[in-house]
Amino acid sequence: MQKLLRAAVLSVVLTVGLVTAGAPAIAAVVSSIVVQGNTRVSDETVKAYVTVAPGQSFGPEQVSESIEALFATGLFSNVTIRQSGSSLVVTVEENATINRVSFEGNRAINDERLAAVVESKSRSIFSRNQVQADTQRILEVYRRRGNYRASVEPQTIDRGEGRVDLIFLINEGSKANVARITFVGNNSFSDSRLRDVIKTKESGLLGFLRTTDVYDPDRLQTDQELLKRFYFNHGFADFRLLSAVADYDRERNAFFITFTMDEGEQYEFGAVRVDTTLADLDPTELERKVDSRPGRRYSAEKVEKSIEDLTLAANRQGYPFADVTPVGERNFENGTIDVVYRVDQGVRAYIERIDIVGNTTTRDYVIRREFDIAEGDAYNRVLLDRAERRLRALGFFETVRIATSPGSAPDRVVVTVFVQEQATGKISVGFGYSTDEGVVGEVTLEERNFLGRGQYLKGSVSGSFEKQSADVSFTEPYLFGYRVSGGIDLYTRFAEDVDDSNYDSNETGGTVRLGVPLTEQTSVQVFYTLFNRDVSVDQSDCDDGSLSKAVCDSDGNRITSLIGTSLTYNSLDDQFNPREGYYGQIKGEVAGLGGDTYFLRGTAKARAYQEIYPAAGLLGMVSLEGGAMQSLNDDLRIQDQFFLGGSKVRGFSSQGIGPRDKASGDALGGLYYVAGTVEATFPVPFLPPEIGLNASAFADAGSLWGVDPDIVDRNGGEGTIDSNDFALRASLGVGITWKSPFGPIRADFAVPVLEEDGDDTQLFRLSGGTRF
Structure with a gap:
């Protein structure tokens, strides 16, 4: 009786459990499994996911697991399992x-x-x-x-x-653009200046041509890092970005972004020294490598550069594991930060391998060559950071991240480079207008990572009613596997009888060049140029004397073969919209390696940018350039000489300054020139900054003089030429620049305050264009 009672209770419990689980009442053991409802999926496939096997005992848990497993395949829209006699029937409804x-x-x-x-x-x-x-x-x-x-x-x-x-x-609905970007707590820099720092832009006039005027959370995160780095590099070591909020207005379908910050104090570098525990390293010698000099504005970037230079110096002296740690101490009274760079022996570890993840187009070797270290070398985080910065600067990748993980041994490190590629090709169409050429059009095809090899390829065609040109340029940044750039440029240009040039000119040629970086900011280049210039002069104008003899003498084809070299220094913070830094270049050329022209020519130029009053967005720029040349025979032509005017000395036409023929007024050029500019740029007051209008006040000065003596003789002597001596020209003016979505458009109004008889003036000058 006890056994019968226990059996009855167990049967009731089993039945209740099956009902509660939503499964049919089935026997504990079945002899077979039957599949129904399947048309494409085989019976064996269905049975493979059923956890119940014939001849084995089972319960509600096995039934539930079988149903879940069948649903998880994604093959079925419905599954039921029931008992039919001694069989377990699995009924399925297949997904379409x-x-x-x-x-x-x-x-x-x-x-x-x-x-x-x-x-x-x-x-x-x-x-x-x-x-x-x-x-x-x-x-x-x-x-x-x-x-x-x-x-x-x-x-x-x-x-x-x-x-x-x-x-x-x-x-699709309408786009929710960024209606306004607001900065709170910025006392040292204007809103317009900070808007130039971040990537997100306000949607304003012609905003439909932009892609950065929409809210993107990833872009907003990048903007926060850009703001922090901007302030840290401008002396604000205590800067804090308190919040970055994007509020969405559903009624207006627009975002309002607000950055709230605490700038803190601005610092300069105080005492800077180097301490080292490595016996063979001289701290005094190492201090010469430091880029953070006392008295200069504090910059986190200069600290990083100093760490990098000190690490490389220690490596070259036999300490591959050297570790450089900066220690800063603030002096709140005089607003300085004393920095001590401590050079110690770091942890001995070696790079086991370098893995690259995420590159589908860019070849592995293009990424690896940006590293100064390879597999088997001593591990150094500073050199990895340097490689990461170089990879970002390539412009091939949207994101770059270098991570490390333990290797196969305690002293081994695996380096992994994570990259996310971005589009590197560009097709642009440009339209513009200038007072020299009128309407100008341009079509450009550009690829910065040609075939994933890191090579640069560009082709462009441009033209106006008076001038046309076509250019092709190719650059290999790592020639023969070394950090030496090599390239070739081919071009053809045609100019009709315009402005002060009373002749047609057709020039076709090319340049082969080699460039070597000396430092991160200095490079040297050697180049060879060969071109043919065909000058066409109307002989009837020569016969009646309406053209100068020097112009008539330049008629015909002449081949120029020259070799040259240049030294360039570039520390500009932005190559297209600089606000701080220096640019300088010295170039020397020798023509006469074959061809029809023989001369020596040297030029030099320098520009400096500095924010004068950052809170108001006031920017100062000073530029100076000049050149001199010398004929090596008695057959120099006027087209080989310098010409001056236009954008270099505003208030004058493109060839409006310098020696001219007395009778015809033709510009003859000169062997020497000098030009300089002082300019202040600031946002146009009382206008919304999103319009992008800036005003400028400038003073230009320059001179062109010294026609080649042989050209003077062929023209009829000194008595036939005006303004052949040095005489300074100068102008004062104001300008308006519009940073339009189509590209910068500039209008200048300049009044000559120093000029000579015969100069060709141009009070108004408009230039600009579009690119999209």
Whole structure:
């Protein structure tokens, strides 16, 4: 009786458990498994996911596990398991197969890009969960471009035989642009200056041509780092970015971004010294490598550069594991930071290998050659940081990150380079206007990472009614595997009878060049140039005396073959919109290695930029340049000489300054020239900064003189030429620059205050263009 009672209780408990689990009442043991409802999936495939085996005991847990396993395959839309006699019957409803995936209503993003985003593909199994995930992926793509009102509705069309068409109906909605960017707590720099630092831009006039005026959380994170680095490099070592908030206004469909900051005090470098525990290193000698000099404005970038230079100096003296640590001490009374660079022996570790992840186009060796270390070398974090900075500067990658992990031994390190590639090709179409040439058009094709080899290739065609040109340029930055750049430039240019040049000129040629970096900011280049210039003069003008004899004498073809070298220093903070730094170049050329022209020519130029009053956005610029040349025979032509005017000395036409023929007024050029500019630029007051208008006040001065004596003789002597001696010209003026989405457009109004008889003046000058 006790055994019968126990059996009865167990039966009741089993029945209640099965009912509670939602499963049918089934026997503890079945003899077979039967599959029903499947048409494409085989019985064996279904049975493989059933955890119940014939002849084994089972319970509700095994049934539940089997159902979950079958659903997890994504092959079925419904699964039931029940007992039928001694068999376990598994009934399935198969998911349909996707016949095709299509998108409707999308105009801003093409089908190819959306198809790459979704995981539902043609001939794959239809899954509602997958479709919902794809819907969110499409919405995220639209949010990334600012379409926060976009909506996506997936629909299916039954095509029979278990096939469906999957259609994503898209309502893109309007873009949610960045209406305003506000900075709170910036006392030292103007809002317009800080807007130049960050990548996110306000949507204003012609904002539809931009892609950076939409809210992107990743871009906002980058902007925060850019602001921090900007302040740290301008002496604000205590700077804190308190918050960066993007508020979305649903009614206006726009974002309002606010950066709140605490600038802190601005510091200069105080006492700077080097301490070392390495006996063979002389601290006094190492201090010469330090870029952070006492009295200069504090800069985190200069500290990093000093660490890098000290590390390399220690490595060259036999300490590959040297570790440089900066220690700063603030002096709040005089606003300085004393810095001590401590050079110690670091941890002995070696690079086991360097792995590269994420590059699909760029070749591995293009990334590896930016490292000063390789597998087997001593591990040094400073050199890795240097390589990371170089990789970012290439412009090939959207993100670059170098991480380390333990190797196969305690003294081994594995270096992994994570990169995310970005588009490196560009097709641009430009239109512009200048008072010299009128309407100008340009088409340019550019590839910065040609065939993933890191090579630079550019081709352009431009022209106006008076001038046309075509150029092709190719550069290999690592010639023969060394940090030596090599390149070739080919061009052809045609200029009609315009301005002060009363002749047509057709010039075709090319340049072969080699460049070697001496430091991060200094480089030297050697080049060879060969070109043919064909000058066409109207002989009837020569016969009646309306053209100078020097111009008439230049008629015909002449080949010029020259070799030259240049030394360049560049510390500008931005190559296109500099606000701080120096640029200088010295160039020397010798013509006469064959060809028809023989001369020596030297030029020098220098520019300096400095923010005068950062809080108001006031920027100062000073430039100076000059040149001198000497004929090596008696056959120099006027086109070989210098000409001056136009953009170098505003207030005068492009060849409006210098020696001229007395009778015809033709510009003859000169052997010597000098030109300089002092300019202050500032935002136009009382106008919204998002318009991008800047005003400037400037003073230009320069002179061109000294026609080659043989040209003077061929023209009829000194009595036939005016303004052949040094005479300074100068002008004062104001200008307006518009940083338009099409590119910078500038208008200058200059009044000559020093001029000579015969000079050709030009009070107004307009230049600019578009590129998109």
